[in-house]
Amino acid sequence: MKSTKQPQPTVFIIFGGTGDLAWRKLAPALYNLYLDGWMPEHFSIIGTGRTQLSDDQFREKLLEGIDQFSRSGKAKADQWAIFSKNIYYQVSDLKDAKTYHELGARIESYEAEWNEKADLIYYLAVAPNFFPIIADNIAKKCPKEGMDRTRIVIEKPFGHDLESAKALNKQLQGIFDETQIYRIDHYLGKETVQNIMAFRFANALLEPIWNRNYIDHVQISVTEQLGVEDRGGYYDGAGAMRDMVQNHILQLLCLIAMEPPINLDADEIRNRRVDVLRSMRRFDADAIRFSAVRGQYGHGWIEGKEVPGYREEPEVNPESNTETFAAVKFFVDNWRWQDVPFYLRTGKHLNQSASVISIQFKNIPHSIFPPEAAENWQQNRLVFSIQPEMSIRLQMQAKRPGLDMTLNPVDLVFDYSGTYHGKPPEAYETLLLDTMMGDQTLFMRSDQVEAAWELIMPILHAWESKKSLSFPNYPAGSWGPENAEALIAQDGFHWFTLPVNGKHG
Template sequence: MDSTLSLQPTIFIIFGGTGDLNSRKLAPALYNLYLDGFLPQQFTIIGTGRTKLTDEVFSEKLLEGINQFSRRGKADEAKWAEFSKHVAYQVSDINDFETYKEFGRRIDHYSKEWNAKPNVIYYLAVSPNFFPVIAENISKAKLGTDTERTRIVIEKPFGHDLESSKKLNALLGKIFDEKQIYRIDHYLGKETVQNIMAFRFANSILEPLWNRNYIQHVQISVTEQLGVGERGDYYDGAGALRDMIQNHLLQLLCLVAMESPVSFSADEVRNRKVDVLKAMRRFTPDDVRLSAVRGQYAKGWIEGKEVPGYREEGKVNPQSNTETFAAMKFFIDNWRWHGVPFYLRTGKRMHQSSSVIMIQFKDVPHYIFPTETAESWQQNRLIISIQPEMSIRLQVQAKRPGLNMVLNTVDMVFDYKGTYTNDAPEAYETLLLDTMLGDQTLFMRGDQVEAAWDLLMPVLNTWQSKTSLSFPNYSADSWGPEAAEALIARDGFHWFSLPLNGKK
């Protein structure tokens, strides 16, 4: 990040200021931005919540989260003392209009104190059912009329389905300009994810190969060892398709598949992503049966500890039909990608927590080497690892040293830890800074959200209308249901997983 950036005085108003998201992500991100010199000299953070707290007690709660979750570890006492002077708390009821009138008074106070009109960022770190009432009250209090300085940040999920996302977009569109609306997907702020664009469009050697002529298939896997934990009530109404594929995984697919933008402007980049979603082949009922697999985890053992099945988790329906695993095959019907399958997979209680994109290239047209070298033969692969390690690996074949012609796979590696000594910023640091700067490149636009929902609605409707008689159908610490293996095996492939040591 560029420390010469010119930042305007800024007021952060965080709805859900006493919640988990603020404690784990937002407060640590803002504090790290402060340490790195990426907050303006004049700023304030106003946390809101129904719990009665003083400014001091609220600051102490933020400090606890920073000490536990910040990438830098525990906060320096002197620096925290300076930062905490910018932290305030307001007891508030989201449904009470008086709350918003008080926000207006605070904004006026800081405008006079700083002798400048500040940027005002409303961050909705609350349950999605509160999004409309907050937006409507902001409008009623006339707190969103400054289209240049006022922004609203909305966490996922953005809608529960296509209809609800359209309804929410329409409501926000009446109150705010699109340039004021920041639909956040933290995956897009991750360093390795941002590097996909740099890797693709800043290197001339890749573009000639980045198409159906040379790429055989693409896999995107985001797997977690964790279960639903304390999010059972939310997750049981969402499931893996809504929680992960509709946003995170489709965003990764768009970055891999998009055409080159004319420029790096926010709308130009987002236009190309929407083009991908519109070109993706829609699902028929038969496609859902053949190209989409769902699963739900049973009890099992992970790292020597027994864990419950999904239906035994807290706040989960004991007869739940909600999927905790989803695997799908997509096609993009355009000139670049016609006929190339894109396989997406995500699940909880899996064997490994990892996020990886694997691009497999087609085999060589003619094999010239002795037959005994064929046992170790592997097609070229490009592996983009987002977590647990951050790396980009190109796997190629090379001769092993010796008198005989023996081939084996070697990695050409770009490893963040091995290349850079400074810590990469957390995703929320990048996204919060972009919000302050008014840069929407890494945020989803309304039509993009709706296009993603439109693509998945046939699958959602099919799964909701039919109870799975096989649930639970995979055990904890596995790679998901057998049907997921069959999905990709029918095409002659297998799911790729990157060992934790990063070597294949």
């Protein structure tokens, strides 16, 4: 299928081209964009790395990743032959000016061959300490006349704390305009996440009740069965708050809580998301004790397999104070959401891998039904399931078939797999195409990044200054520490889980 709108000629440079991200995500995403007709007529993909590889060896490596991870399945020989002619490899030292001069020469040769100027996308799939080095060298050593067509894509983590995030923003904005900086969060590229705005702002039924008068509370859970795997070295310096809450989960909260934008302009939508973060109630020492819970997994069982505790994982300090679970109760202090709690939780080695947003509505003001009719009564709930299934379901009460009046919960379901044919685009496909199109709607702006860090820094400071004496405090395969249940139970609620065998948690 040929798209009706395509990017300009593009040179796509991947720093860290031999890494896992390029292999699993970036190459399959770019290949699928090509299959769907979204790539420009003239494009080039240059992978860089320290490993000595020829162009053909690099192409073979990327093909292995595409065959394993592409939503379109294994690459067909004829299609791959055409696509792969646009893939090249350059051995590089990120600190050596020669690397950037060679890239500049390559770019100029492509533009001469195409007889067109190209948009230049530099994707930084490398460790964060290389971000300033690469940015500085791009500005100094690559073609000067191409700077106005340059975009730089930054993978997380964007800073380790508020101060480092501010310093990185200052460095990047001293080289690039904010419109050239794409801070990527793959969660915002997921189909169900993008549908939050469509459901809210394209339907007259929902927006009038999207406020404190009708909504009881909101839950956002991003739970993982996996442990830290081979990321122990990185994770032990990060933890659940930095790895998941500061970026992914807070961005989901912003989409749920934001005010209606006046249009779909990127900065208008990002302004509304920043407004949410600035409206959120700050934490003092007392609030942290009652509003935030941390946990660390011990050994346990996952799907019948015994797994070690976090402190026994490779490259993890055997006395680590790093949290692998975090649950926080937030409030958004504005007219729409005053006193409506937002409960967020995330953790590793939990009972289920799922990303779910649950919006629970208040009870009806008066029930006309006798107690025996409403034995299975549940409050209305709107559920956005991001993974493993992609669906949006509205849970309501209905009469059960029969001669008596008995109510039970039923679901009105929008299921992607049942509604649409074919697999939807992966998040990275959406985000890479937006980068080529110059659309920053789904990317984080500098003030949004800093506002998110500012919000969670009091919690991080409190947790890092006082070692937990209870770690590990939940077994692998459970739903996390008992205190997380108490956090929400003290308000009369319980954590929502995805349906198992047709029954909702």
